[in-house]
Amino acid sequence: xxxxxxxxLYNWLFAxxxxxxxxxxxxxxxxxxxxxxxxxxxxxxxxWLGLEWDEGPSETTDKSDKxxxxxxxxxxxxxxxxxxKHAYKLLAEEKAYRCFCTPEELESERTxxxxxxxxxxxxxxxxxxxxxxxxxxxxxxxPYTVRLKIGxxxxxxxxxxxxDVELPAEAVSDPILIRTGRKNVPGMPVYNYVVxxxxxxxxxxxxxxxxxxxSDTPKQVAxxxxxxxxxxxxxxxxxxxxxxxxxxxxxxxxTSIAALxxxxxxxxxxxxxxxxxxxxxxDGKAETFTLPELVQAFTLERVTPSPAVFDFARLxxxxxxxxGNATPERLASLAWEYxxxxxxxxxDASDAIIIWFVELVQLFVSTVDHLDQLTPRALFIFGxxxxxxxxxxxxxxxxxxxxxxxxLSELANRARAHQEAVTPEIFRQWMEEIGAATGIQGEExxxxxxxxLTGTHAGPEFDRLIPLIxxxxxxxxxxxxxxxxxxxxxxx
RNA sequence: GGCGCUAUCGUCUAGGGGUUAGGACGUGAGAUUCUCAAUCUUAAAACCCGGGUUCGAUUCCCGGUAGCGCUACCA
Numbered sequence: 292x293x294x295x296x297x298x299x300l301y302n303w304l305f306a307x308x309x310x311x312x313x314x315x316x317x318x319x320x321x322x323x324x325x326x327x328x329x330x331x332x333x334x335x336x337x338x339w340l341g342l343e344w345d346e347g348p349s350e351t352t353d354k355s356d357k358x359x360x361x362x363x364x365x366x367x368x369x370x371x372x373x374x375x376k377h378a379y380k381l382l383a384e385e386k387a388y389r390c391f392c393t394p395e396e397l398e399s400e401r402t403x404x405x406x407x408x409x410x411x412x413x414x415x416x417x418x419x420x421x422x423x424x425x426x427x428x429x430x431x432x433x434p435y436t437v438r439l440k441i442g443x444x445x446x447x448x449x450x451x452x453x454x455d456v457e458l459p460a461e462a463v464s465d466p467i468l469i470r471t472g473r474k475n476v477p478g479m480p481v482y483n484y485v486v487x488x489x490x491x492x493x494x495x496x497x498x499x500x501x502x503x504x505x506s507d508t509p510k511q512v513a514x515x516x517x518x519x520x521x522x523x524x525x526x527x528x529x530x531x532x533x534x535x536x537x538x539x540x541x542x543x544x545x546t547s548i549a550a551l552x553x554x555x556x557x558x559x560x561x562x563x564x565x566x567x568x569x570x571x572x573x574d575g576k577a578e579t580f581t582l583p584e585l586v587q588a589f590t591l592e593r594v595t596p597s598p599a600v601f602d603f604a605r606l607x608x609x610x611x612x613x614x615g616n617a618t619p620e621r622l623a624s625l626a627w628e629y630x631x632x633x634x635x636x637x638x639d640a641s642d643a644i645i646i647w648f649v650e651l652v653q654l655f656v657s658t659v660d661h662l663d664q665l666t667p668r669a670l671f672i673f674g675x676x677x678x679x680x681x682x683x684x685x686x687x688x689x690x691x692x693x694x695x696x697x698x699l700s701e702l703a704n705r706a707r708a709h710q711e712a713v714t715p716e717i718f719r720q721w722m723e724e725i726g727a728a729t730g731i732q733g734e735e736x737x738x739x740x741x742x743x744l745t746g747t748h749a750g751p752e753f754d755r756l757i758p759l760i761x762x763x764x765x766x767x768x769x770x771x772x773x774x775x776x777x778x779x780x781x782x783x
Numbered sequence: 784g785g786c787g788c789u790a791u792c793g794u795c796u797a798g799g800g801g802u803u804a805g806g807a808c809g810u811g812a813g814a815u816u817c818u819c820a821a822u823c824u825u826a827a828a829a830c831c832c833g834g835g836u837u838c839g840a841u842u843c844c845c846g847g848u849a850g851c852g853c854u855a856c857c858a
Contacts (some may be wrong), residue, residue, distance in 0.1 A: 467856055481855090507853065570796090747818080751820080
């Protein structure tokens with residue numbers, strides 16, 4: 292969703308600005324939640340936003356392909372051997388130990404701590420188990436986890452967004468590195484552990500991520516220290532919340548990148564919007580940014596630590612701005628999919644239809660926040676039901692006036708007598724004639740005509756609408772022409 | 784419960800010991816138009832609370848409150 296997208300964007304911007312590499316690593320150590328299709332969606336979303344990565348996992352089915360970049364493989368599920376090897380190293384150096392406590396034991400330990408209002412921290416029961424006992428347990432095939440020994444010192448690190456963060460050591464359990472394995476099957480390593488290993492091995496200099504792992508970061512730092520590795524720089528981004536101030540989730544509807552795309556938001560608008568969720572430019576005033584402009588302006592120092600509420604209204608505003616900057620051809624091409632059933636498939640469409648549709652999009656695009664709203668706005672071009680139009684409340688009042696009937700019959704007379712396509716000039720002349728002949732002017736004159744032509748009282752100016760209707764009518768795609776519309780409407 | 788993070792208009796933010804607290808989105812009004820949209824003009828709208836430091840605090844410090852996170856053999 293947009294929160295993850297923002298994290299990716301900030302990483303990408305930071306890498307581009309500082310001349311670094313943007314690395315895509317797939318963290319799939321939990322089997323149920325990791326499915327190939329999620330991965331494909333992620334790649335697609337990133338590319339749609341324009342965030343190409345410098346290093347990343349293989350996208351082929353070739354098992355020996357380690358992906359793009361020198362530090363592959365980039366899927367954690369393909370790196371298990373590495374994690375295991377490093378765990379053994381820590382074990383051998385006695386910086387980690389085997390913990391034979393069962394989940395039940397740990398659970399009851401925690402319940403007791405809770406009842407006594409004490410911090411829920413692992414007791415360290417297995418921490419200094421005599422070698423003999425360890426060996427005996429291991430020989431007996433007793434399942435175990437591997438835990439890291441946390442020292443007595445407070446754990447601290449510097450965060451580029453939050454400043455210095457410190458956690459007292461007694462508030463931190465010895466973290467589990469490797470989950471319980473089964474006989475001869477090593478357990479799966481835990482996220483907090485693999486992340487530290489990978490970041491170190493892949494030469495990550497800056498870890499820019501959401502703030503959920505903030506409290507876990509000291510544990511990761513402890514892992515670095517256990518290996519004697521230099522810690523990277525950390526930057527923890529604030530959470531993005533939904534309009535109800537709760538963290539973004541499926542509940543908040545269409546906040547996934549794929550959903551925004553499907554609604555017809557432009558990638559540059561989405562990028563612009565999420566860039567501004569938690570970051571502001573130096574002058575505090577500029578609001579519209581392209582990706583290259585963001586690369587120029589972006590610094591981690593200016594990232595806000597406080598959570599931000601995602602607001603569709605602002606995305607809409609930005610989208611309108613970027614729609615205004617997009618070429619009509621591109622907009623038409625993007626909008627095509629929303630006119631399924633009304634237009635032929637894009638591949639089958641003649642040049643004339645394509646050109647006409649570009650006109651249509653240009654005529655209506657200023658009225659929409661996102662491209663999928665184009666369809667309801669422009670639907671009447673493809674015809675409408677006169678009875679329904681007459682019945683509509685806002686129309687019936689207009690049509691009830693005597694003047695409306697006069698205007699309509701005058702208009703129908705002229706339309707019937709006119710065989711060629713109606714041009715804006717001709718139409719304007721008609722309206723002037725009717726006005727002069729009947730003395731009806733302004734709204735009373737134009738409203739009925741507009742309703743007869745479009746079925747509604749609101750819409751684009753006639754000078755542009757008339758050519759679009761007549762142009763469509765000439766195309767044999769089921770668009771009724773001016774005369775047909777008037778006759779049908781008056782005939783009811 | 785413990786620990787951590789956060790707190791400026793409705794929303795995103797700028798700012799910072801003395802400011803008319805700035806901008807954008809949204810909202811209201813007006814101009815324009817047959818109408819809608821766009822456009823232009825314009826208005827309303829904010830420093831969470833309490834204490835301390837200080838001549839002065841929205842800004843610094845402490846506490847409270849609220850929101851969020853971590854406290855998992857989730858990521």
